[in-house]
Amino acid sequence: MKIQMLDLSEQYQSMREEVITKLDEVMSSSQFILGSNVKKLEEDVAKYSNVNYGVGVGNGSDAIHIALQAGGIEAGDEVITTAFTFFATGGAIARAGAVPVYVDIDPITFNIDPSKIEAVITEKTKAIIPVHLYGQMADMETIRDIAEKHNLIVIEDAAQAIGAKQNGKSVGELGTAATYSFFPTKNLGAYGDGGMIVTNDEELAEKARVIRVHGSKPKYYHHVLGYNSRLDELQAAILNVKFPRLNEWSSARRERASYYTKRLNEKLSDILQTPIEKEGNYHVFHQYTLRVPNRDELQSYLKEQGIATMIYYLMPLHIQPVFEELGYKEGDLPETERAAKEALSLPMYPELKQEDQDYVVEKIIDFYSK
Ligand SMILES: *Cc1c(COP(=O)(O)O)cnc(C)c1O
Numbered sequence: 001m002k003i004q005m006l007d008l009s010e011q012y013q014s015m016r017e018e019v020i021t022k023l024d025e026v027m028s029s030s031q032f033i034l035g036s037n038v039k040k041l042e043e044d045v046a047k048y049s050n051v052n053y054g055v056g057v058g059n060g061s062d063a064i065h066i067a068l069q070a071g072g073i074e075a076g077d078e079v080i081t082t083a084f085t086f087f088a089t090g091g092a093i094a095r096a097g098a099v100p101v102y103v104d105i106d107p108i109t110f111n112i113d114p115s116k117i118e119a120v121i122t123e124k125t126k127a128i129i130p131v132h133l134y135g136q137m138a139d140m141e142t143i144r145d146i147a148e149k150h151n152l153i154v155i156e157d158a159a160q161a162i163g164a165k166q167n168g169k170s171v172g173e174l175g176t177a178a179t180y181s182f183f184p185t186k187n188l189g190a191y192g193d194g195g196m197i198v199t200n201d202e203e204l205a206e207k208a209r210v211i212r213v214h215g216s217k218p219k220y221y222h223h224v225l226g227y228n229s230r231l232d233e234l235q236a237a238i239l240n241v242k243f244p245r246l247n248e249w250s251s252a253r254r255e256r257a258s259y260y261t262k263r264l265n266e267k268l269s270d271i272l273q274t275p276i277e278k279e280g281n282y283h284v285f286h287q288y289t290l291r292v293p294n295r296d297e298l299q300s301y302l303k304e305q306g307i308a309t310m311i312y313y314l315m316p317l318h319i320q321p322v323f324e325e326l327g328y329k330e331g332d333l334p335e336t337e338r339a340a341k342e343a344l345s346l347p348m349y350p351e352l353k354q355e356d357q358d359y360v361v362e363k364i365i366d367f368y369s370k
Helices: 010-013 014-027 036-048 059-068 087-095 140-150 202-211 233-267 297-303 322-326 334-342 354-369
Strands: 052-056 078-082 099-103 125-129 153-157 178-180 195-199 289-292 345-346
Touching: 010 014, 010 036, 014 153, 014 233, 036 052, 036 195, 036 233, 052 059, 052 202, 059 078, 059 087, 059 153, 059 195, 078 087, 087 099, 087 322, 125 140, 178 233, 195 202, 233 289, 233 354, 297 345, 334 345, 345 354
Parallel strands: 078 099, 078 125, 125 153, 153 178
Antiparallel strands: 052 195, 178 195, 289 345
16 A cells, blocks of 8 residues: 555546646747736636735745735834744745744644734734644634734735635635645645735735736836746646636545544544644645654654655744744744644545545554554
8 A cells, every 4th residue: 555645646637638728728829927827817716715806926935925025014024923834934024024923823723823922012013924724724813803903914824725714704804915825735736836815905916916027017117126926827727727626625625634533533532633623614624634642653654554644844933943043942832842743644635535544544543552
């Protein structure tokens, strides 16, 4: 048996002809940059997120960076976020010239703990970036209230959470803007890099459009320092084929998550913690992540049995060497650090077979029976 974290081949085969036709259309038209496919995807994804504007950019990391810049974040400003995330969240803040301020997580959802935000707000604080980790939204209502009280913008890092909801509200509805990644492994993945900013803020959207083309407006006049970060037309054509299937894939992920949870809790509910979906949340399970004892031994054991697993994230951002000068040390964010020692993500994708899930569950049970 060999079970991968993610296998994209079946999905591709299910829409191969359509993808090839769309790519051929783009190549025949010779419209490679910011053409009709990017425009269509921007409109569709904005509508899907219940907001007015979508701005396609080069990748999810630039989406965060550009959203910060378009939202008025400047050198020396402080931006509050979580340290339990992919590097890009903190990296984008630093690239915008701002200072990341890391807050501990809620151990139930692995997302930023809103009750710890106000304590770190200073005169320099300008923004909050909650990350909707693994596909479950952070507590957006509380975060929005804090942001309004302190006049901060909120950029939702929704790279892992396209399609997620909270009390009926979509990603992007409660923040100033939300950012998506179309990296191939994400829930809506391109066949290369891509990203998007969605927002109801017309001015932010317009600034983002200018920043992604070198800050050029009118053409060849530069009032802001932009760069080259556009969603590629070929990638947008592929995403336009995939997008109508996204809700179906999210449901398939949720079914597989429920099945893992049911099977694991039959035998191991005293030993490990399965993912918890908070009331009101619609979790899209970009990852299915457990908390387990003896995590590293379990991972090695599963690897010997042909089962791939991943640790998201082994080293939280506050103790990454590149952020050393921020002055954090181990022990500063105890829940973040505990999660980094306990989290283990299992294979998860819409086409994952039930017999593969059974095999994964049986091997985890075997490990803890020894
Ligand atoms: C993937 C990811 C990003 C970055 O997206 P890219 O498209 O790879 O640049 C940012 N934040 C989080 C939480 C991610 O998972």
